Amino acid sequence: MGSSEVDEDQLLKSFLAEVSEAERDNEVLRILGCFKLNPFEHLKLSFDSSPDEVKKQYRKLSLLVHPDKCKHPQAQEAFAALAKAQQLLLDPQERGYILDQVTAAKEELRAKRKKELKKDSASKIKSLVDEGKYEEQFERSDEFQQQLIIKVREILTEKEWRRRKMQMRISEEEGRLKKDEEETKEMWKRKREHEEKWEETRDQRVSSWRDFMKTGKKGRKGEIKPPKLKTEDPNKSYVQRPVKPK
Numbered sequence: 411m412g413s414s415e416v417d418e419d420q421l422l423k424s425f426l427a428e429v430s431e432a433e434r435d436n437e438v439l440r441i442l443g444c445f446k447l448n449p450f451e452h453l454k455l456s457f458d459s460s461p462d463e464v465k466k467q468y469r470k471l472s473l474l475v476h477p478d479k480c481k482h483p484q485a486q487e488a489f490a491a492l493a494k495a496q497q498l499l500l501d502p503q504e505r506g507y508i509l510d511q512v513t514a515a516k517e518e519l520r521a522k523r524k525k526e527l528k529k530d531s532a533s534k535i536k537s538l539v540d541e542g543k544y545e546e547q548f549e550r551s552d553e554f555q556q557q558l559i560i561k562v563r564e565i566l567t568e569k570e571w572r573r574r575k576m577q578m579r580i581s582e583e584e585g586r587l588k589k590d591e592e593e594t595k596e597m598w599k600r601k602r603e604h605e606e607k608w609e610e611t612r613d614q615r616v617s618s619w620r621d622f623m624k625t626g627k628k629g630r631k632g633e634i635k636p637p638k639l640k641t642e643d644p645n646k647s648y649v650q651r652p653v654k655p656k
Contacts, residue, residue, distance in 0.1 A: 434480040441475065441488040447566040449495035449508070451559070457512045461500055468496040511569065515561035519554070520545075 444451040450459070453467045473479065475488045482488075498504040523545070548554055 429474060431481060434474055434485075435482045437471065438475050438480060438482040438485055438488040441471070441491050442484060444491070445563050445566075447570055448559075448562060449498040452491055452495035453499070455499075456555075457509065457558070457562075459499075464496055464499045468492055508566075511565045512558070512562055515558055515565055516549075518565075519557055519561055523548070 441452055450457055453459075453464060453471060455463060455467055459467075472489060472492050475482070475485050475492070477485045477489060480488075498508070
């Protein structure tokens with residue numbers, strides 16, 4: 411560690427030692443009141459801040475609201491929010507996504523500014539005379555930076571809302587597919603159980619059929635039953651004649 415870094419670290423510790431409890435509490439409230447989708451706001455950094463600036467600012471603010479140093483009941487929550495903000499801004503993909511929205515916000519503000527200049531001839535002339543320097547100066551102004559922060563919030567909010575709606579649709583579709591899959595599995599399960607039971611009773615069904623064929627009331631096709639003897643007539647509706655001997 412270089413001497414300049416040591417001096418800076420000691421200066422930071424000295425500064426934090428002088429910070430009052432009220433200031434720590436105010437910082438906790440500021441962090442928790444930030445727009446949740448913009449990590450630059452949590453760290454109080456401009457959109458063009460470098461990764462090194464992110465690390466330095468995180469160290470400063472995290473020590474300010476660290477639960478061991480700050481007595482505010484939500485200090486831990488603020489500390490976690492700062493950690494997440496640093497993680498997002500040091501991740502190339504996440505940082506790139508946020509900066510893409512910043513670029514889109516700038517383009518919208520520039521288009522809006524261009525329309526306004528068409529109505530303001532004096533500003534338009536000055537812009538032409540300065541060869542673009544007038545617009546560059548405006549974009550560095552506090553007014554433009556504030557407009558940019560608001561526009562970035564709008565775009566990030568819209569993107570997040572779309573993402574959540576898409577996620578909800580995906581979840582609903584996954585739920586529907588899972589339900590269909592479970593119903594299909596249940597159908598095949600019932601079919602297998604039915605086939606197994608049918609196969610288990612096969613011998614019993616064959617035996618029952620054979621018994622029926624032997625003892626059933628209906629005669630088999632082509633079978634001739636013997637005639638009923640008249641002496642067995644229960645109604646005795648006739649007189650049996652004696653048989654003559656030969």
